[in-house]
Amino acid sequence: MPMGKEELMRKLEEKIRNCRKCPLGQLRTNAVPGSGSYDAKVMFVGEAPGYWEDQKGLPFVGRAGKVLDELLEGIGLSRDDVYITNIVKCRPPENRDPTEEEIRACSPYLDMQIDIIRPKVIVPLGRHSMGYLLRKFGFEPEPISKIHGKVFRANTLFGRIIIMPMYHPAAALYKPPLREELRKDFEKLRKILNEL
Numbered sequence: 001m002p003m004g005k006e007e008l009m010r011k012l013e014e015k016i017r018n019c020r021k022c023p024l025g026q027l028r029t030n031a032v033p034g035s036g037s038y039d040a041k042v043m044f045v046g047e048a049p050g051y052w053e054d055q056k057g058l059p060f061v062g063r064a065g066k067v068l069d070e071l072l073e074g075i076g077l078s079r080d081d082v083y084i085t086n087i088v089k090c091r092p093p094e095n096r097d098p099t100e101e102e103i104r105a106c107s108p109y110l111d112m113q114i115d116i117i118r119p120k121v122i123v124p125l126g127r128h129s130m131g132y133l134l135r136k137f138g139f140e141p142e143p144i145s146k147i148h149g150k151v152f153r154a155n156t157l158f159g160r161i162i163i164m165p166m167y168h169p170a171a172a173l174y175k176p177p178l179r180e181e182l183r184k185d186f187e188k189l190r191k192i193l194n195e196l
């Protein structure tokens, strides 16, 4: 009998927890595979774990995570309704940006998560996951200030998918007006999800 989603995801998460494909695997406390529903219609993809995520092995549990929780709550969703992950699953030292090599080593895990969960909407949070995901689905990345909240439609082997890049929630901590931009983009997301 073929493996179900649950089993495939559990196996994949285990593989990520034990991964040593790049040097970040030696430096981390915990790898952070992702969390939420394996049947989620929407998947959020951040950049990489920070200090608290590395400590707890869970995505978006620090200050940026609080912003994300509030945005989700604002459109009537909780973490159990969505799947949250990152493009790089281990914390880069001092929270520096992930390198191209790290993204290359780690992104096959994200590809597998997408293939198993089969979300209808993917929300890249911030420029690193935006760049990777737009290219993956055949689009040219542009500055996040220009394309946040824009809908990109693509065909996949499992059906049509929407990619809707947004600012990274941490950006709203440093530039408070971006919180309003995020709120508006989440409102658009709510409408899209209601129409699915």
Ligand code: URA
Binding pocket: 046, 047, 048, 049, 050, 053, 058, 059, 060, 061, 062, 064, 065, 086, 170
């Ligand atoms: N920032 C991210 O991009 N991901 C996390 O999990 C936490 C902070």
